[in-house]
Amino acid sequence: MADLSINFAGIKAPNPFWLASAPPTNSGYQIMKAFEAGWGGAVWKTLGVPVVNVSSRYGSVDYRDTRMAGFNNIELITDRPLADNLKEIEEVKKYFPDHAVIASLMVESRAEWEQIIKDCENAGADGIELNFGCPHGMCERGMGSAVGQEPDVLKTIVEWVMEAANIPVITKLSPNISHIVDPGRASVEGGTDAISLVNTFKSIVGIDLDSYAPYPVVDGAGSNGGYCGPAVKPIALNMVKELAQDAITKDIPISGIGGIENWRDVVEYILLGCGSVQVCTAVMHYGFGIVREMEAGLVQFMEDKGYETIYDFKGKALPNVKEWKDLNLKHKVVAEIDGDKCIGCELCYISCEDGAHQAIGLSDDPDNRIPFIIEDNCVGCNLCSLVCPVEECITMVKRDDGTEHVTWAERTANNDIPTTFNDKRAGGLGHYVPEPSLALKNGKKK
């Protein structure tokens, strides 16, 4: 049986599935329920000076019939008194001494940081997480992402915290910045024990077409929110990779956050170097029970691959995430259509025809709707296989024999790259492109 337990920067948990600091961790009641459901840890809804919230707090990006493919919120940190939260932390730890309870914190002055850290330690928290990410509301008051976007300020606060804290400290980063490595390095230089990312992305999820206000609409107006959910996962994964590959931040434990909903998401974050993952939107959508699928899938994956602990495959994809210039230009794949499976929707045809390289043709026989690949034109871009609605109908097959390997970097070193506007070494030279006039319905040439 796979051992899912982790030791994340000194914080121990029975598994890497943690709840992110958010509405699902607003109370001891919710967290106890989550732990019973199978979650290994929880980052408490951010504590600080309690706030006042607005009514109408969430907005959603629905894709066709999929609800909440993206999700945003304009809710602030906890609106409950600190004393109540601390009492509940203490109680949760009594019932679940082996689970990770981490207090997310956001305050302004050094004195406040020192006080609240002491309070949380006294309540029995296993660690603290510094919320430098919240991109709405709190940042207007100089906290949250206002700190996360200023590496110098961030570093100073981390230093204050590290002086005061006796339990592990996780610095949570805002993704609302051009180079995530900058605040990453600042937190490491400030002495943080770990990093978590990403917090939410500054967002407007949509505009109400009657009130002309952004969602969620609060009495005829709205504000930018913080965006999360499945839609942000690709951006978050890339940010995790940047920190996991950076010379200064690469050894710091990372807790991955962003669009995690199933075991595949979890495995991907771990493969890019995460030691734990945090989940919010999936729980807000489906409840705590969603962890059942994550756990079953992770265990299955580990057993199939022969891994005993998550450390056996943590970061395993990192060596394969390279710079473009180091990819093999001699690798060649082309699309192949399985005519027995094809249903004749011709989406591959039109997507290639209008959106790619005119490498798919249609039969002259109107009763034959199975398209064919024009292999000479196929650049192996994958588009057809991505739009195909049938499982395993279009596959990309390898055409090179694997003996050649040339990268852009090597060609550059060999002075073998296009350097002028009409250079004969251009990749597209000689590729078939139809005459422009053939695009016209009557096909007439002048």
Added chain:
Amino acid sequence: MAEYKRPESSEDFHKNFAQKKPLMNKTEAFYESSRCLFCYDAPCVTACPTGIDIPLFIKQIQTGNAEGAAKTIFDKNWFGNTCGKVCPTGVLCEGACVYNHQDVKPIDIGRLQNFATDQVIKSKKEIFKPGKDNGKKVAVIGAGPAGISCACELRTLGFSVDIFEAKDKPSGLAVHGTAPYKITNKEVLDEVEYLQDQLGFSINYGKAITTKEQLNDLEKDYDAIFIGVGLGPTAELDLPGVDKENVIGAVEFVEELRMTEHKVKVPDSVIVIGGGNTAMDAASETARMGANNVILAYRRSKEEMGGYDFEYDLARNAGAKGLFNVQPVEITGNGKATGVKFIKTESRNGKLEYIEGSEFTLDCDLVIKGTGQAKLVDFFSLIDGLEIDRSTRIVVNGESFQSGNPKYFAGGDAVNGGAEVVNGAYDGKQAALGIENWLNK
């Protein structure tokens, strides 16, 4: 084995004839529309006789633009709502849906279509305007799907249009001849009213055109005439005893059923003669009216029936039994039919032959002739130059729907010999374009 209780009230009747394609609610339409793949050169469009841009209207429903979806539908088919309900979608658009090739349930196109059209009809949302008056007048004979469609299209082109209808209701067989579980009278009539309110053509009810004088007047008063008269009553069977009192035509039976619902009295034992869709409708309907013993008798094999398989299944599921390779030779009884004498048949080299000595008689209280409708040959003979084919259908140009007499255009059942509402809708619209081309070229 009657599964249906005899309906004693309108409520009972509608229970026995529950709609096969009930209206979708908003949630169902949302999920169903999201499944559409938006195929390139979509086969559903090709399969639709009117060529409705189905992927477009489904996408419009998906994006909360049901009104735009309705416009897309009516742009190609003026009977968009009726067709959504009565079209044999399983052999047209839905039968062509690519999902079928991977055993995935095809998109419920007919019901999505109704979801959109029903909304604008119910809200009386105006989405069409008549064209600028071009000073020309067209008479339309027959307010069936072909005639109404022709009138609608002509109005958008600026013609003034008067329809002459023999009956007291518009939409022809859509209201008089469709199985009640496919569409309600109200649904059919509301659609015509919706179109008429916006486009402003006149319908003169109870105005059958049957004489040369009437035609002469029309020719004098109008620039062009569209013939959308459909077919006549059930064709006479050349069969001894066919004139007995309880021997009726299927078309007439369906019409009476639609107009008087539960008040139609159907006896216990019914024999329906025929293998077409109307015969199957009659079998299905008598069973739903509480008849215990309904037999659908066809002279050829099951595979050779002209009706759709799904129509036969509907009749069977309602309790009717199929009897094949039986040729009626006499309707027995004294003044009143008490049975039908049959002889067994078989196909030999494609030729139907009787099996000697195989006669047998089945008892019944009602015989329904589902043997096709007669053509209105007498009417056709009044029009000079009208060309008629060997099956006594009006011959028209395939594109313009202009007849042998250039002033006359024709479409629908009178031209195709009896097809679906959707075919009539297509013909009428095309004929209007033909008239426009002829008069305004």
